[in-house]
Amino acid sequence: MDLPSIAFEKFRLDNGLTVIVHEDRKAPLVAVSVWYRVGSADEPPGRSGFAHLFEHLMFSGSEHHRDGYFAPFERVGATDVNGTTSFDRTNYFQTVPASALDLALWMESDRMGHLLGAIGQHELDTQRGVVQNEKRQHENRPYGRVWEALLEHAFPQNHPYRHTTIGSMDDLKAASLDDVRQWFGEYYGAANVTIALAGDISPALAREKMQAYFGDVAAGPALRHPAPWIAPRTASTRSVQIDAVPQRRLLRQWNVPGLAHADAPLLELAAFVLGGSVASRLYRRLVHRERLVDEVSVGLSAYALAGLFVASANLREGVETAQVEAAISEEWERFLAEGPDEDELLRAKTVLRLGFVRAIEKIGGRGGKAAVLAEGEIYHGDPAAYRVDLERCASATPATVLAAARRWLARGDHTLLVTPEREASVADAPPLPPASAPDPVPAMDAAYATRASGIDRRLGAPQVQHFPQVVFPEVRRARLRNGIEVVLAERAAIALTQVRLQLDAGIAADRGRGAGTAKLAFSMLGEGTRQRDSLAIALQRQRLGAQWRAETGLDASHVGVDALNSGLSGALELLAEIVREPAFRQADLERLRAQCLARIRRERADPAALGFRVLPRLLYGADHAYGIPFSGLGSEAAIASISPDALAAFHRDFVRPDRAAIFVVGDTNMETVLPLLDAAFGDWAAPDSPAPMVSRGEVPPQGPPRLFLVDRPGAQQSQIFAARTTSPTMAPDHLSTQLANAVFGGAFTSRLNMNLREDKHWSYGAHSTLVEALGPRPLLISAPVQTDRTAEAIGEILGELRAIGGDRPPTDAEIAKVKAQRTRALPGSYETGGAVLSALANNRLYGRGDDYVASLARAVEAQTTEQVAAAAKHLFATGAYTWLVVGDLSKVEAPVRALGFGELHILDPDVAA
Structure with missing residues (x-):
């Protein structure tokens, strides 16, 4: 299997700043990704949350740009402008028109080298308030305090990961200007930074510009970064969290190695097999066979020092917690005894590869090529470290995955039960892990020098004189033999093709039917056909390297696949079967009905989601086509009453070729894809009955507020x-x-x-x-x-x-x-191809x-x-x-x-x- 590759050049300025350049001329854009090797793991006692607070302060302005950080980037049309903080790093990123690269580098270098003169008590108080409200907003949602509880019981009291990145309210209140100055001076020097540039730029030009803008920034002091500290446990512990949540959630967590460890890719494969998809072991047992939970997942969160391996399940009403725990334990023990089989492992590898290919379609943002390269340098000292993980994943065998699982998942876990307030009972909290000794920390070498810059920063940020025009792919059109229009745009950036079947039926088509019918009908398409059940469909998708999508909007719905080109033909055959021959089996409906009802309860428990449920009826009235929740999920009573016959009737009325169009974007052409589409959909005939009309009448003017x-x-x-x-x-x-x-x-x-x-x-x-x-x-x-x-x-x-x-x-x-x-x-x-695809579909929808x-x-x-x-x-x-x-x-x-x-x-x- 060919592994994806990102070409790059790497160099280091005299002040220690590391630069990585990836040249990608697909669009007149450059992604700038700046990674500081500092995060919440570096915070001293009593200052939890400070790394994240400082990230916010970096957006307040700098000594030569006293205004906020976002305005200049809005003026030049930057996209993906943001910053994030994690345990181990703080990063800032933006994707700009190539002509605005000087502006981006000036802004980043000015706050790196000239920040403190622009930060006073007012700026600190402002961003402190913003962060405190970010914390409140997160904790105001259902399950918003779960991560805090997991970390508290995962690590020893003196472990750097013991507290959340956003920190405590008391520590945020205590942050002072002296803390700001010390933090900036200690961690924001050039030698502690990696900057990745990806896009329409050559390495030679990058070297020239980086030297000009960043060469005079001080290196900063020698730093001691925490060494890996997994803190594995041998005992099992338990705790209960009581919160305003709609249903019980059971979590089990293990301490595992961090992302630089050779076992990390193997544990990611294990997580996928255990609970990473609807075809995983836990999902098949707990959701499909025994119907004990509405949702279950297993995932790996790997960081520099350690990782957390977490299984999570939302329990159905009336199900005993002990019954779910026993089932999870049995599947865990079976996996640790047998390991994955060859088919499970092949599917896991294919799906993870698909995810990586999709991520690197972008040059910037949170997970594009610039971020991949910078992360490799920060954590591994090698921008190409992603290749090592891809190779470890590709070469994994059932035996190596089993061995890694046995090393880390056989003992020493913590169980957290999140309980609704209405079900709360008094439970003794377990003792927290005591403090213990971390591994020795190596010192960082710091023999660097600065070079004088010829840039006069008193002149302000560079002005951008010209801007590139959007380059939208050429659009080609054709028709299948039954008249379905095919609209194609070629994008050869990655070996992936995206196909969407757009149908003129959205939430508004629910009018006159049970509210939620459209959403449930489109969700049911992937749950079973006349030939296959939902498990067989999921298995085939994964083997093909195809991701299924079903989306229901106000006025239209889309079903489709994103497929690696190697599996495109099979993916289109499967898509046609799903769309044209749904079974709407009672058992599948009952499973999805339970999940929909659980989602409705979660929406009611989330203040923002609750608003989007309530507002449509207040705005439009119960009789208007738009008068149901914007999520598409109707009331509990309506969802409970929908029958397989009602879903089949909706499918007959709205999922038909005379209401459809097909959109294709990716590494293909009309000559290749049209015969595949014609074979899959060309003989699809519309029913004799006319397609129903959807009324979207006017809304009477509102009176007083x-x-x-x-x-x-x-x-x-x-x-x-x-x-x-x-x-x-x-x-x-x-x-x-x-x-x-x-x-x-x-x-x-x-x-x-x-x-x-x-x-x-x-x-x-x-x-x-x-x-x-x-x-x-x-x-x-x-x-x-x-x-x-x-x-x-x-x-x-x-x-x-x-x-x-x-x-x-x-x-x-x-x-x-x-x-x-x-x-x-x-x-x-x-x-991205997805953005082009959405534009094509919207052009048709809105004429x-x-x-x-x-x-x-x-x-x-x-x-x-x-x-x-x-x-x-x-x-x-x-x-x-x-x-x-x-x-x-x-x-x-x-x-x-x-x-x-x-x-x-x-x-x-x-x-x-």
């Missing part, structure tokens, strides 16, 4: 929504409406986000979104805010609405900024021509200030909004009532959702 409250006792945050309906996606003013929304809340530097996050730091992020739709589409404003600021945050949102729709309409500068972001981001927006993407920049630029201001005045008229707050009513009801909204309604979530 309405405010609804849903109680979530004990919530750390309130989830605030404001929503209204507006014109369809195909309306003549859709572009000016999009620009108005971008100014208000559709970008990081929008008015709403800058107010609630950056100015007030009451929220981790506040946004507004226009949902695409053929009918009246929803505009959704969403802001999770700390509980004690709920009423004030509503007041701020109201103020922003009144301003943009009234006395402070979008300005020329704001409109120019969002125009620039939208048009200059186009090359990066269509970097756009093949030149839509190529002409979009001109159309956006043509929008006038007057048009955008008029759209904003209509879109953000405050009287048109329905407000919803999900939070602790004992703390927020009185101050919200005092806002004077008029009539206020308290909703029972079990009834409304």
Whole structure:
């Protein structure tokens, strides 16, 4: 089997900064990925969460750029702009037009070499508040504290991984400016950094630019990084976590080696066989055969010092925990006795290879080629370390996987049971692991020098003079012999082909049927055909190296496969069988019904998801096609009543060739793929009955604003929504409406986000979104805010609405900024085959021509200030909004009532959702 390869050159500046360059000319883009070898494992006692807090501070500005970090990147159309912190590293990344590379390198080098003069108490307090709300937002969700509990019981008290990356509230409150200065001086020197550049750049040019921008940055002190410390255990321990969760979750965790260990790829294969797919051992037993759980998974999280191997299962109502534990133990013991068989191992290898191939289609972001190379250098001292893992995976045998599993998974685990508050009982907490001694830590050599730079930073960041145009692939069209249109765009970046069958039936097709029928029907397609059951389908997909997809939107649904080219023919045959010959067996329906009901309960327990369940009915009414939850999952009563005959009727009415089109993107051509598609779908005949029409009628204008409250006792945050309906996606003013929304809340530097996050730091992020739709589409404003600021945050949102729709309409500068972001981001927006595929499908759905993407920049630029201001005045008229707050009513009801909204309604979530 040929292994994927990423060519690169590596060099080191005199100050110790390591540079890796991968040349990829497929698009006029360059990914910049900056990795600092510092993370939460390096935090001293009493400063948990500081590495992540400092990551946020790095976005506040620098000595020669006092403004926020995101604005310049928005202006040049950067994509994948973000930063992340883990146990062992902090990284920052962006993908920019090739002409904006100097800007990106200037910005990164300025904050690396010139940060502290721009960070004062105000910046620290602002980002501290943002991070605290990020922590609240995470913990406000179901199972949001599981990771904290696992780490607490996994490692000794003095282990660097004992605490979560986001840290504790008390430690975040204690962080000081002195901590900032010490952290920056100790860890943010050039010798502790690896930068990977991938894309439209040569190694020679990269060397020149990196020396110019980074050569004068101080190397920093010699560092001592923690050595690998697995801390394996011999005893089994247990604990119980009581939380606001919809069902019990059982987790078992083992300490295993980190990602540089030779056993890590073997344990990843073991995880896949045990619980990594619907064809895995635990899924087959616990979900299919015995129906003890709704979901089960096994995964490996590998880091520099150690790894965590975790099995997780969501228990069905009425099932005894001991019964699930016994079944997992039996499968574990059988695996440790026998190991995987040849077919299991082959499928695991194929699926993991598919995942890697898909990841490296991108040059940047969280997992693209730049990240792969930088990670290899940081953790292994070799950018090509991914090849070592791929080779270990490819050469693995049942015997080697079994041996690795026996070394690490045979003893010394921790069991965590997460229990809903309604089922809570008093349970003694087990003793926590005591402190123990880590392995010796090697010292880092630091004999480096700086070179003077010729860059005058007082002039500010470089100006970008020109921008590349989007290069959208040529679109070719053909028809199968039964008339189904085939639309193809060639993309040869990776040996993968993506195929989607688009059907004119989405959530809106549920009208007149049980709410949730469309979602359930499309989910059922992969669960069994007349020839195969769901297990046989999953096994065949994995052997072919194909990933199945079924997605249901408001107005259309897609079913398709992403397949390695070696398995494309078989994957299309399987896709046709799944689409054309579903069995809709009662047993399969009961299994999926139980999973849907469990997902509904999880949506109700999650404040954000609950809002998306409740709002459609409030906005559209129960009789409108869009008046069911946006997830597509109807009510529990509706899901419980759907029968196999109802699903078969939906399939007969909507899954038919006269409502279908096929889209293909990838390393193929029409001459190759058309005969394969014709063989699979060309003889598919439509039924004699006409296709049903879906009505998407207008919504009556709303009267005065309405405010609804849903109680979530004990919530750390309130989830605030404001929503209204507006014109369809195909309306003549859709572009000016999009620009108005971008100014208000559709970008990081929008008015709403800058107010609630950056100015007030009451929220981790506040946004507004226009949902695409053929009918009246929803505009959704969403802001999770700390509980004690709920009423004030509503007041701020109201103020922003009144301003943009009234006395402070979008300005020329704001409109120019969002125009620039939208048009200059186009090359990066269509970097992947999946993005191209979505564009082709949306063009058909919304009646756009093949030149839509190529002409979009001109159309956006043509929008006038007057048009955008008029759209904003209509879109953000405050009287048109329905407000919803999900939070602790004992703390927020009185101050919200005092806002004077008029009539206020308290909703029972079990009834409304």
